[in-house]
Amino acid sequence: MATVIAAADDPMFGLFRVIQDDGTMSDEHRARIDDALLSRMYRSMRLLRALDERMLVIQRQGRIGFYGEVKGQEATPIATGLALEADDWIFPALREGAAMLVRGFPLETYVAQCFGNACDVNKGRQMPSHYSGKSVHQVSWSSCIGPQVPQAVGAAWAMKLRGAKSIAVGFLGDGATSQADFHNAMNFAGVFKTPCIIVCQNNHWAISVPSSMQSASPTFASKAIAYGMPGVRVDGNDIAAVYIALQDAAARARRGEGPTFIECVTYRIGAHSSSDDPTRYRSNDEVEAWKRKDPLDRLRKAVYGRGLMDDARDEALFQEVDGEVKAAIAKVESASNPPRESVFEDVYEALPWHLREQRDELLASEPAAGHGGGH
Numbered sequence: 001m002a003t004v005i006a007a008a009d010d011p012m013f014g015l016f017r018v019i020q021d022d023g024t025m026s027d028e029h030r031a032r033i034d035d036a037l038l039s040r041m042y043r044s045m046r047l048l049r050a051l052d053e054r055m056l057v058i059q060r061q062g063r064i065g066f067y068g069e070v071k072g073q074e075a076t077p078i079a080t081g082l083a084l085e086a087d088d089w090i091f092p093a094l095r096e097g098a099a100m101l102v103r104g105f106p107l108e109t110y111v112a113q114c115f116g117n118a119c120d121v122n123k124g125r126q127m128p129s130h131y132s133g134k135s136v137h138q139v140s141w142s143s144c145i146g147p148q149v150p151q152a153v154g155a156a157w158a159m160k161l162r163g164a165k166s167i168a169v170g171f172l173g174d175g176a177t178s179q180a181d182f183h184n185a186m187n188f189a190g191v192f193k194t195p196c197i198i199v200c201q202n203n204h205w206a207i208s209v210p211s212s213m214q215s216a217s218p219t220f221a222s223k224a225i226a227y228g229m230p231g232v233r234v235d236g237n238d239i240a241a242v243y244i245a246l247q248d249a250a251a252r253a254r255r256g257e258g259p260t261f262i263e264c265v266t267y268r269i270g271a272h273s274s275s276d277d278p279t280r281y282r283s284n285d286e287v288e289a290w291k292r293k294d295p296l297d298r299l300r301k302a303v304y305g306r307g308l309m310d311d312a313r314d315e316a317l318f319q320e321v322d323g324e325v326k327a328a329i330a331k332v333e334s335a336s337n338p339p340r341e342s343v344f345e346d347v348y349e350a351l352p353w354h355l356r357e358q359r360d361e362l363l364a365s366e367p368a369a370g371h372g373g374g375h
Helices: 035-060 075-083 107-115 148-162 174-178 180-192 221-227 239-254 284-291 295-305 311-333 340-344 353-364
Strands: 089-091 168-173 196-202 231-235 260-265
Touching: 035 075, 035 107, 035 239, 035 295, 035 311, 075 196, 075 239, 089 148, 107 311, 148 168, 148 180, 148 196, 168 174, 174 180, 174 196, 180 196, 180 221, 196 239, 221 231, 221 260, 231 239, 239 260, 239 295, 340 353
Parallel strands: 089 168, 168 196, 196 260, 231 260
Antiparallel strands: none
16 A cells, blocks of 8 residues: 655644744734834843853863753744743753743753753752753753653643643653654553643754664654654744744644644754764754754844844844853852752751751761862
């Protein structure tokens, strides 16, 4: 029997775009992306690019231990932060942490997570680039690939049982579609119509494994068919397209119509992390081809085209956001280590007697010379 592939305009097989290569968009889409929103998108993307560049430099200098660069994939986390309501929950993978910044999480506290010092809300207990913040309803991702997807679906199931109007968004990369957690989550979400969005950032590489070795499906979005939910394939370098797709999926979930699976087709321009050397497994020609599709460049054309930005204002904006990043790093880096006694906090509501004794013994002892009570 011949295999039948749906037409290119099928949302699971085509590629939904809003901002064209020259920065223009249709009147229909322009009505949903007004000037204020477009300007906020651009500023957020400028900030995230500046943050990435600074943080990667200080990692190379040995001032932090690890960093996961977002460069090339900024559109999805920023669009997510803008498209969701304050009560919605995000379960990110490695490159969606910056949604927290868009939702109002302080930049200094965000940066502090990579230092793990007293400014870090996690008190230095989590690996760098594993951001979380209860104040903005974002859970830390796990270095094990894929478990945040069933977590998101489970949270959405709880929201449905409680009759809440909030939704959950779970992220994964193309490599995580090979994990059982992904399939378990998709099946549960489809059967129980949980109010969630499952977003796959298809950046073409699961560290060194190409997406062509992850699946024989024509698109990742087409995997939604088997689980009884809509699948949408979006240009992940088009922030307006990602924003609209997320908004529509969120509205569908809030109406009680169940989950949506979104594949964002994008590319990781930099290394998988500061521990990776991508030249060992991919060609420079491939990277250069995707650099010409840079989401920042396309968004810049859109804001310039609307008269919201010009070279002088753009340079001023860069100096502003770069200054914010430098100031945040300087303030955070000067902070002390978390208090030694904090190791006993946040597990028990009332500290058991044996841990109280251990804490008291710790506090009674003097820290080793030169270590300043570090953890």
